[in-house]
Amino acid sequence: MKRKMLLIITTILTACIVLGSCVARVDATPNNRQVILIAIDGLSFSDLEKWRSYPQMQKWLSTAAYGALTVRTPGPRSAENAFLQMGSGGQALYTPRSGTAYSHWERLGSGETALERSRQWGVAVTAEAAIYFPGMYRLLGENAGKPYTQQIGLLGSTLARNGLRVAVYGNDDYGSTTHRPAVLMAMDQRGTVPGGDVSARTNVKAADYPYGIRSNYEFFASMLQQEKAPGLTVVELSDLARLYRQREFMSEQRFTRQYDRVLADLDRFLGTVLQAKRANQFIMVVSPAVNPAAQANKSLLLPIMQWRSTDSGGLFSLTTRQAGLVNGLDILPTIFAWLSLPMPEKAVGHVIKVAKQDPLSLPGLLSKVQQIDRIYQNRSPVLYTYALIHIAVLLLALAAWLWQKRQSSAGFSSIQRVIRVMLLSMLLYPVLFLVEPLLKWQVPPAIVIGMVVITALTVAVATERSGFVRLLLGVSALTVAGLLLDGFGGGVMLSRSYLGYDPVIGARFYGLGNEYEGVLIGASILFVAALHDWWHARSLPTVWCRLLAVAVLGVVLLYLALPSLGADAGGFLAGIFGFGIAIARLWGWAVGKRGIFMSVGVLAGGLAVLIAVNGLSAQPLTHVGVVAQQILSGDWTEVGHMLQRKAEMNLRLIRVSAWGKVFAVALVTICILTLRSERFMQRLASRYPHTVKGFAGIAAASLAGLVLNDSGIITAATSILFLVIPALYAALCTEAIKADRST
Numbered sequence: 001m002k003r004k005m006l007l008i009i010t011t012i013l014t015a016c017i018v019l020g021s022c023v024a025r026v027d028a029t030p031n032n033r034q035v036i037l038i039a040i041d042g043l044s045f046s047d048l049e050k051w052r053s054y055p056q057m058q059k060w061l062s063t064a065a066y067g068a069l070t071v072r073t074p075g076p077r078s079a080e081n082a083f084l085q086m087g088s089g090g091q092a093l094y095t096p097r098s099g100t101a102y103s104h105w106e107r108l109g110s111g112e113t114a115l116e117r118s119r120q121w122g123v124a125v126t127a128e129a130a131i132y133f134p135g136m137y138r139l140l141g142e143n144a145g146k147p148y149t150q151q152i153g154l155l156g157s158t159l160a161r162n163g164l165r166v167a168v169y170g171n172d173d174y175g176s177t178t179h180r181p182a183v184l185m186a187m188d189q190r191g192t193v194p195g196g197d198v199s200a201r202t203n204v205k206a207a208d209y210p211y212g213i214r215s216n217y218e219f220f221a222s223m224l225q226q227e228k229a230p231g232l233t234v235v236e237l238s239d240l241a242r243l244y245r246q247r248e249f250m251s252e253q254r255f256t257r258q259y260d261r262v263l264a265d266l267d268r269f270l271g272t273v274l275q276a277k278r279a280n281q282f283i284m285v286v287s288p289a290v291n292p293a294a295q296a297n298k299s300l301l302l303p304i305m306q307w308r309s310t311d312s313g314g315l316f317s318l319t320t321r322q323a324g325l326v327n328g329l330d331i332l333p334t335i336f337a338w339l340s341l342p343m344p345e346k347a348v349g350h351v352i353k354v355a356k357q358d359p360l361s362l363p364g365l366l367s368k369v370q371q372i373d374r375i376y377q378n379r380s381p382v383l384y385t386y387a388l389i390h391i392a393v394l395l396l397a398l399a400a401w402l403w404q405k406r407q408s409s410a411g412f413s414s415i416q417r418v419i420r421v422m423l424l425s426m427l428l429y430p431v432l433f434l435v436e437p438l439l440k441w442q443v444p445p446a447i448v449i450g451m452v453v454i455t456a457l458t459v460a461v462a463t464e465r466s467g468f469v470r471l472l473l474g475v476s477a478l479t480v481a482g483l484l485l486d487g488f489g490g491g492v493m494l495s496r497s498y499l500g501y502d503p504v505i506g507a508r509f510y511g512l513g514n515e516y517e518g519v520l521i522g523a524s525i526l527f528v529a530a531l532h533d534w535w536h537a538r539s540l541p542t543v544w545c546r547l548l549a550v551a552v553l554g555v556v557l558l559y560l561a562l563p564s565l566g567a568d569a570g571g572f573l574a575g576i577f578g579f580g581i582a583i584a585r586l587w588g589w590a591v592g593k594r595g596i597f598m599s600v601g602v603l604a605g606g607l608a609v610l611i612a613v614n615g616l617s618a619q620p621l622t623h624v625g626v627v628a629q630q631i632l633s634g635d636w637t638e639v640g641h642m643l644q645r646k647a648e649m650n651l652r653l654i655r656v657s658a659w660g661k662v663f664a665v666a667l668v669t670i671c672i673l674t675l676r677s678e679r680f681m682q683r684l685a686s687r688y689p690h691t692v693k694g695f696a697g698i699a700a701a702s703l704a705g706l707v708l709n710d711s712g713i714i715t716a717a718t719s720i721l722f723l724v725i726p727a728l729y730a731a732l733c734t735e736a737i738k739a740d741r742s743t
Contacts, residue, residue, distance in 0.1 A: 034227070034230055034280060035232045035233070036282070036284070037284045039235065039237065040285065041172050041238040045301060046294060047294075047303075055271075056267045056268060057270070061362060063312050065306045066303070068303065068369050070325065070328065071288075072327075072506030073091065078094065078181075079288035079289040084185070087156065087186060088153070088154045089329060089333070090151050091148040091150070092151070094139065095138075095139065098133075098136075099134060100133070101132065101187070101193075102132055103130060104130055118191070118192075129193060131193035133183055136153075139191075152184075153189035162341060165194060165195055165229040166186050166195065167234070168186045168233075169196050169202060169219075170202050170236035172236060174241075181236070196223075203216055208261075209243075210246040211246070214265070215238065237269070240263075270285065274307060282308040284305070285303075286305075290302060301504060312354065314360025320503065321510045322495075322503070322510070324360045324364070324365045327506070329349030330350055331352075333347060333352075376504040378448070382448060386429065386449070387658035387659060387661065391665050393426060394662075397422075417733075426721070427475045428478075430479055434493050436497065437497055468688065473530040473534055476524070480556070483512075484555065511566045514570075514718075515714055517574075518721075519718050521571065521701045521719050523722055524553060524556045526691075532545055532586055532694075536690065546587070570712070574705035574719075577701060578701020582693070663702075666720045667720075670720075673731060680731055695726075703716065
């Protein structure tokens with residue numbers, strides 16, 4: 001009897017252990033998890049501000065995680081390109097000639113079904129799929145040979161290989177146009193989606209709605225309830241986009257009434273979906289492209305909301321490292337993480353999470369979006385005017401210098417002084433643009449530029465008699481200190497400056513941008529060079545001057561190199577090159593013919609340092625770390641694509657950017673100052689030898705920045721200004737320099 005009881009107890013315990021392990025495996029695997037992605041075409045942040053006052057949004061926003069999505073693609077900001085990026089985890093370009101998607105039974109214009117058309121073109125060989133994108137091979141062909149590795153269909157194919165279901169419901173059809181962009185996200189590499197329906201029957205007739213149709217919300221809600229299998233379900237809602245397409249034909253009163261109706265429909269549907277949400281479901285609401293009104297207003301960031309756990313607040317991604325801001329490349333890793341799938345090798349985004357260390361309220365997010373919109377809306381006119389002022393003043397100063405031999409009147413001397421003040425004021429622009437965001441004002445670009453110019457001129461007038469070297473020392477020290485203090489403090493001012501980076505453009509989200517990269521390098525070299533002249537004029541011990549110079553340049557390089565700070569590989573390499581040339585000239589090192597080999601060695605050593613720093617950093621891989629990883633793994637195809645992209649970007653900017661014109665004017669000015677018969681630069685070197693020797697380092701850093709950055713012309717232009725402006729300033733006050741003994 002005891003043996004039987006012992007056997008029964010052992011059996012029961014064994015069964016419990018086995019069942020428990022099975023349950024644990026079920027919970028730890030993606031077999032019971034679903035992702036529901038609701039794509040609302042045309043939704044902008046101005047729409048979200050209105051929508052959040054509706055009852056269901058009021059109820060559910062408190063449990064949501066929210067953020068702004070930025071999508072940078074090789075083509076226009078369209079829903080097609082956004083969906084392609086979300087589904088491929090990388091760059092891809094949609095072309096209209098590729099066509100659109102259809103449910104398998106739909107008949108095309110020539111009479112055959114989508115399935116039959118796909119078979120004719122060799123896209124599909126079975127009737128298993130519910131949706132076909134017949135133009136898949138056309139799309140793949142038009143992305144071949146581009147400077148990126150396209151992975152179109154990566155999301156759908158990966159889910160299929162792991163036995164997970166994919167379905168797409170809804171469309172953006174309007175009038176006689178068939179438009180189903182959401183399929184581009186969910187399809188596999190054959191251009192097929194196993195489940196769903198994108199046909200016209202996913203809309204219902206509604207005479208009062210744009211184009212006489214309305215999204216079939218009841219059908220979508222029913223399908224979501226029926227989708228029990230683990231995987232991804234995409235629902236495309238397009239009533240808002242259709243409404244905005246017809247806005248120009250409506251009275252404002254009619255648009256307002258219809259707008260309220262569409263938002264109410266969306267509100268009820270979202271409430272239905274969230275009310276029925278199961279614990280294993282992750283619900284994401286995202287806009288693939290804003291409406292035409294938001295585009296015209298240059299408000300291009302896309303709303304994104306998530307419901308997957310009890311966590312709420314601002315979203316965060318290691319791609320952007322900014323609370324409330326995430327990237328389109330992060331969508332695929334986020335879906336994979338919820339479904340417990342490993343990240344594909346070439347996917348470069350990161351998982352979207354809730355910002356814990358820097359919590360952000362919804363009003364805070366809306367305020368941040370407004371700040372980012374302000375920079376994007378005004379950045380082009382501000383930077384164009386900024387560059388134009390430099391070009392005009394440089395040309396004016398050069399003309400005055402060339403003409404000064406023929407003029408000796410008191411009036412001409414006054415003109416020269418005015419131009420000198422204008423030159424000196426331009427050296428103050430970068431630091432004034434850095435602190436401008438502290439005002440937190442919302443004013444037109446003309447007022448911002450006017451404030452900067454007037455403030456700079458006022459300071460220049462008050463300080464211009466301080467002595468040439470003192471002026472250069474003070475301006476460069478102020479610039480370097482301002483950038484480093486802000487950079488080591490998190491880059492709050494830099495991230496909101498017109499000379500900083502723009503998240504809407506999406507080239508950079510943290511660290512140091514190209515404009516301030518050139519400013520920091522040029523100002524650092526000018527500071528060290530002027531410091532040597534100031535130091536030697538007082539006969540102080542040279543060793544302390546050199547130690548201070550090395551310390552300053554070392555801190556600058558540290559800031560540029562660290563992924564958690566400047567994260568600027570091109571700037572670090574350009575800085576090493578320029579700083580090395582400057583130090584060699586200032587300290588009288590004879591470089592000779594070995595200079596080329598030493599330069600190559602310096603750059604190679606700098607590259608090795610970058611690879612080591614990125615490899616040892618606790619921060620996630622920056623683009624430098626990714627490239628280093630590719631080099632070490634022998635992935636030369638991706639390295640080649642990266643180099644091609646950088647070269648193409650740089651050449652395009654040289655042709656069309658105002659910075660290219662600034663750099664050209666600066667080069668011409670330097671050549672005239674150096675080669676003209678008076679040999680002004682040689683005479684200036686006899687009075688201020690160290691400052692002029694520092695000019696060689698600035699020139700070297702400028703040229704290195706031009707070659708080593710994808711937007712190198714910007715770095716080259718902003719750094720070389722710290723050479724040409726002081727040189728022209730000195731050229732227009734030769735007599736004052738001769739009389740200046742205090743330096």
